[in-house]
Amino acid sequence: MTMAARALPPGAGALVSVALVPPATRLSFRGGPDAAEACAAAFGCDLPRRACRAAATEARAALWLGPDEWLLLAPEAETAALVAAIGAGLAAVPHALVDVSHRQVGFAIAGTQAATLLNTGCPLDLDPAAFPVGMCTRTVLAKCDVALWRRGVDLFRLEVNRSFADYVAGYLRVAERGLG
Amino acid sequence: MLLIPCPFCGPRPELEFRNAGHAHVTRNPAVDDPAWAETLFFRDNPKGIMAERWRHVSGCGRFFNVLRDTVSDAILASYKAGEPRPDVPLPGPEGEAPRIGAGDEVAP
Ligand SMILES: [Zn+2]
Numbered sequence: 001m002t003m004a005a006r007a008l009p010p011g012a013g014a015l016v017s018v019a020l021v022p023p024a025t026r027l028s029f030r031g032g033p034d035a036a037e038a039c040a041a042a043f044g045c046d047l048p049r050r051a052c053r054a055a056a057t058e059a060r061a062a063l064w065l066g067p068d069e070w071l072l073l074a075p076e077a078e079t080a081a082l083v084a085a086i087g088a089g090l091a092a093v094p095h096a097l098v099d100v101s102h103r104q105v106g107f108a109i110a111g112t113q114a115a116t117l118l119n120t121g122c123p124l125d126l127d128p129a130a131f132p133v134g135m136c137t138r139t140v141l142a143k144c145d146v147a148l149w150r151r152g153v154d155l156f157r158l159e160v161n162r163s164f165a166d167y168v169a170g171y172l173r174v175a176e177r178g179l180g
Numbered sequence: 181m182l183l184i185p186c187p188f189c190g191p192r193p194e195l196e197f198r199n200a201g202h203a204h205v206t207r208n209p210a211v212d213d214p215a216w217a218e219t220l221f222f223r224d225n226p227k228g229i230m231a232e233r234w235r236h237v238s239g240c241g242r243f244f245n246v247l248r249d250t251v252s253d254a255i256l257a258s259y260k261a262g263e264p265r266p267d268v269p270l271p272g273p274e275g276e277a278p279r280i281g282a283g284d285e286v287a288p
Contacts, residue, residue: 051188051240066240067188123181123193140195140238 015179016111018172021157025079026104027072029062029086031095036070039097042089043072043082054136054149063136063149071147071159076101104147105165107158109172113179114154120175122146128153142171185258186236187244200233203245204265227251231265 029039029047036047045060047070054063061073074082079101086097109117115126121142125131136149144167147159160168182194202223209216224230230250235243247257247266257266 051190066242069241123195137189138196138239138241139192145238 015113016109016117016176018117018169018176019108019110021106021108023076024101024106025072025074025076025082026099026101026159027074027079027082027086028098028100029070029072029095030066030068030097031090031093032068035090035093035095036068038090038093039070039072039086039095042086043074045072047072052135052137054134056151061149063147065136065138065147071100103162104159105162107160107168107172109156109158110152110154112154114156117172117175117179118148118156118158120178121171122148124148126150141168144168144171182253182255184234184246184255186239186242187258187260188240188242189236192236192239196236196238198235198237200235200243203231203233229256233261 029036031039033049036049040047040062043060043062045057045062046055047062048055048064050064051067052064054061056062059075063071063073065071072082079099083097083099090097111117115131118141119126122139124137124139131150133150133152136147138145138147140146141148141158141160144160144164146168149157149159151157158168183191184194184197185191186197205219205223208219211219227250229247231245231247233243234246235241243261245259245261245263245265246255248255259266
């Protein structure tokens with residue numbers, strides 16, 4: 001856990017907090033419309049067909065990342081069961097399903113200044129009118145490829161490749177100071 | 181920074197993209213060496229409207245095509261890979277008139 005300890009920013013600010021999210025099941029799913037439909041049935045959560053939108057139930061989420069690509073999120077313990085269930089449900093449908101649970105680290109960024117903090121290094125328009133709740137996308141944060149998902153007006157989830165997590169956490173820590 | 185309209189994700193900052201060069205290059209291997217070299221290595225460099233490939237690499241990951249005015253950097257059209265080059269470019273983002281025929285471009 002030394003990695004997690006080093007990657008955790010203080011997040012003590014009242015305006016914005018940055019915290020690691022618990023380990024999770026992450027699956028990269030790719031396939032056509034038929035595969036997406038079958039996958040949604042096996043996964044228990046819709047796979048959004050609309051660009052840059054996420055669908056979520058209590059325990060699962062599916063993030064549109066590309067016209068044939070989704071990131072599926074679920075509780076950590078369900079990896080093997082989900083891979084088996086989706087594999088069985090799509091036995092006859094061409095698709096790609098890859099377990100990337102440990103490839104990424106998730107950050108929760110919360111607070112009234114959450115969008116401002118992200119915008120110090122991300123060029124997207126994060127106004128709720130342009131980037132509403134439920135929108136998700138891959139983008140860049142301080143030159144680092146990330147996936148960003150707005151879960152609430154003041155709540156974002158950031159998925160960062162593990163090898164960049166330290167860098168991103170450090171970047172956010174420094175940027176946070178600038179918010180005063 | 182350019183604001184590039186991805187046909188899938190909408191307008192996005194240039195940082196998320198990689199330019200991938202000349203669009204609509206037709207492969208024709210059934211020719212002699214000089215012509216094949218033309219196909220492989222020789223590209224237009226128009227002063228004016230150019231069709232070029234871009235990849236939304238830090239986004240949806242897709243390649244698509246863009247009509248860009250190399251003089252003003254105005255992006256006149258954006259369309260999915262495989263779609264034909266639009267005949268009439270749309271007006272530029274800042275209301276600039278399209279510079280049709282401004283360069284030495286060759287029709288694809
Ligand atoms: Zn895109």
